[in-house]
Amino acid sequence: MTDLSTKYLGLLLKNPLIVSASPLTAYIDNLQRMEVAGAAAVVLPSLFEEQIELQGMGVDKVTPLNQQTLPDALQHLPEMKGYNRGANGYLAHIYQAKKAVSIPVIASLNGYYSGGWVQYSRLIEAAGADALELNIYYLATRPNISSQEVEEMYLHLVRDVKTAVTIPVAVKLSPYFSAFANMATQLDATGVDGLVLFNRFYQPDIDLETREVVPSLDLSSRGELRLRLRWAAILASLVKADLAVTGGVEQGTDIVKSLMAGAKATAVASVLLKHGIEHIKHILAELTQWLEDHGEKSVSAIQGTMNQQRVADPAAFERANYMNVLKSLEGESPD
Numbered sequence: 001m002t003d004l005s006t007k008y009l010g011l012l013l014k015n016p017l018i019v020s021a022s023p024l025t026a027y028i029d030n031l032q033r034m035e036v037a038g039a040a041a042v043v044l045p046s047l048f049e050e051q052i053e054l055q056g057m058g059v060d061k062v063t064p065l066n067q068q069t070l071p072d073a074l075q076h077l078p079e080m081k082g083y084n085r086g087a088n089g090y091l092a093h094i095y096q097a098k099k100a101v102s103i104p105v106i107a108s109l110n111g112y113y114s115g116g117w118v119q120y121s122r123l124i125e126a127a128g129a130d131a132l133e134l135n136i137y138y139l140a141t142r143p144n145i146s147s148q149e150v151e152e153m154y155l156h157l158v159r160d161v162k163t164a165v166t167i168p169v170a171v172k173l174s175p176y177f178s179a180f181a182n183m184a185t186q187l188d189a190t191g192v193d194g195l196v197l198f199n200r201f202y203q204p205d206i207d208l209e210t211r212e213v214v215p216s217l218d219l220s221s222r223g224e225l226r227l228r229l230r231w232a233a234i235l236a237s238l239v240k241a242d243l244a245v246t247g248g249v250e251q252g253t254d255i256v257k258s259l260m261a262g263a264k265a266t267a268v269a270s271v272l273l274k275h276g277i278e279h280i281k282h283i284l285a286e287l288t289q290w291l292e293d294h295g296e297k298s299v300s301a302i303q304g305t306m307n308q309q310r311v312a313d314p315a316a317f318e319r320a321n322y323m324n325v326l327k328s329l330e331g332e333s334p335d
């Protein structure tokens, strides 16, 4: 019998497949179906910092009437209550999720300034979450804000939340740092328990008919996995925090690659939105099959075996390899 168990954020998971934050995890019956299909843990949809701020201001709902009275930073907000039930409803969702499933339930906060997060993270812990994922989302569009200031903001936020709670804390990151390895090691030094690679940003599009900027959300594709594999492989020997890969994981072999690169777990959303929750069974069957076919008795036996320190050619994860890729394409171009 192949042992699929893995340890992530100090939690013993029965296998490395976590269901990532998405609207799918907003429903208790979905969480139960995920557990039955074999998911090892679930991440609830993020509660947005702005929702906590609104609640703090006594506004539980954005309506056209009160929108005008909100500060500039909050005026763009749509009415979000139905999505994750708002700040109070979120705590109830954690509590109900914990009662409904026996796999770990990870809560998620999305934002970038400490404000209400610290206090709210305590409430999340009190509601019973097994861990907390901080999805720090900051788009540095103002030219007077330096990369150092942005990094300090991240570190400050993570330190504050780490001090506030005893449950494990993971940070879901974007790859858009000019010195990502440095940033990751600084975050690691805060004592954060996990780094989740990577957040996906939803990029606005332009509607040519209405000439409006419209939100656009594409599900991921498998090609996105490679950026995650590279960084998991590079960071695996640099940080103590557990690594999780999210983005482009669709098949059992994608989990194998992520584990080999150095991840302790993988988190999936798009593939389940495309194929349904029961597809978890299929992915886990593929993972088990691969391990059996290759004589591997456990997930831990392959973890980190292809990280940058352990591969024959460490430069293969770096830029030097760019020339080899170009060389391999020689002769393939049409005349």
Ligand SMILES: Cc1cc2nc3c(=O)[nH]c(=O)nc-3n(C[C@H](O)[C@H](O)[C@H](O)COP(=O)(O)O)c2cc1C
Pocket: 020, 021, 022, 023, 044, 045, 046, 047, 108, 110, 135, 172, 198, 199, 200, 217, 218, 219, 220, 221, 246, 247, 248, 249, 267, 268, 269, 270, 271, 273
């Ligand atoms: C519709 C949708 C909603 C999402 N909502 C959240 C969210 O609330 N919080 C979060 O951290 N990530 C959110 N994500 C990102 C996913 O959790 C996941 O990390 C990302 O999509 C990459 O995984 P995938 O390639 O399996 O989709 C969302 C993704 C999708 C597709």
